[in-house]
Amino acid sequence: MLQIENLHSHYGTSHIIQGLSFSAGAGEIIGIFGRNGVGKTTLLKTIAGWVKPSEGQILLKGRSLGGLSPDRICLSGVGLVPEDRRIFPGLTVEENLKLGLLQVRGRSHKTERAAIDGIYERFPRLGERRRQLGTTLSGGEQQMLAMARILVGEPVVALVDEPSEGLAPMIVAEVFAIVRELRDRGALVLLVEQNVHEALSVTDRFFVIERGQIILSGHSEDDADRQKLLATLAV
Numbered sequence: 325m326l327q328i329e330n331l332h333s334h335y336g337t338s339h340i341i342q343g344l345s346f347s348a349g350a351g352e353i354i355g356i357f358g359r360n361g362v363g364k365t366t367l368l369k370t371i372a373g374w375v376k377p378s379e380g381q382i383l384l385k386g387r388s389l390g391g392l393s394p395d396r397i398c399l400s401g402v403g404l405v406p407e408d409r410r411i412f413p414g415l416t417v418e419e420n421l422k423l424g425l426l427q428v429r430g431r432s433h434k435t436e437r438a439a440i441d442g443i444y445e446r447f448p449r450l451g452e453r454r455r456q457l458g459t460t461l462s463g464g465e466q467q468m469l470a471m472a473r474i475l476v477g478e479p480v481v482a483l484v485d486e487p488s489e490g491l492a493p494m495i496v497a498e499v500f501a502i503v504r505e506l507r508d509r510g511a512l513v514l515l516v517e518q519n520v521h522e523a524l525s526v527t528d529r530f531f532v533i534e535r536g537q538i539i540l541s542g543h544s545e546d547d548a549d550r551q552k553l554l555a556t557l558a559v
């Protein structure tokens with residue numbers, strides 16, 4: 325469903341993604357691992373259109389996303405949960421959630437309301453705080469809000485950047501439960517994580533990036549692949 329072919333991206337003269345290729349299907353969770361600064365976030369931002377690729381192809385269901393604006397890519401069903409969560413200042417929890425609805429065109433007001441109410445049922449803490457400014461939530465609640473916002477948008481591809489960073493173990497478990505939910509609803513999830521051991525419990529496959537290229541790939545349930553991964557990352 326998603327095909328990346330010989331992808332390159334730059335920041336100015338810094339060559340960050342250096343000829344990266346892979347393909348992945350609907351209903352998969354793919355872990356993207358690697359040391360700090362190897363280009364994991366840049367890969368997600370390039371797929372989402374926040375960084376323009378300098379070479380190569382990004383195909384979603386056979387259609388090229390390369391060169392499209394971030395909003396067009398978003399409307400094609402690609403949702404990004406960035407590392408800094410992007411909870412919009414000045415907007416309430418509900419207004420932040422409603423932004424997620426913009427990703428799906430043509431739903432009736434009633435269906436949209438049901439989607440938001442479904443989120444409040446699933447995350448009662450967000451429901452209790454629906455009229456509160458999103459930025460006044462705790463770090464864990466903001467991550468829930470960022471994940472819930474992508475969930476209501478029914479993404480085809482969900483790009484999730486280091487969602488567990490700085491969160492308590494109970495919240496991390498909840499965040500990973502949402503990642504599974506996205507997959508169970510049929511999305512392809514690309515999950516960038518430093519927390520490799522935890523991430524392996526949700527991912528189906530993984531890639532390790534080094535200097536903007538994939539240097540190792542494997543299946544999360546395969547013992548030999550896991551050993552190679554842990555040895556490569558030295559964790």
Ligand SMILES: Nc1ncnc2c1ncn2[C@@H]1O[C@H](COP(=O)(O)OP(=O)(O)OP(=O)(O)O)[C@@H](O)[C@H]1O
Pocket residue numbers: 335338340358359360361362363364365366367
């Ligand atoms: N906006 C930018 N302008 C210039 N260089 C950047 C920019 N954003 C990131 N970089 C650089 O690009 C390289 C890759 O960064 P990136 O954030 O993609 O790495 P990462 O693998 O996600 O690392 P981390 O785990 O630390 O987030 C780094 O050397 C970083 O300093």
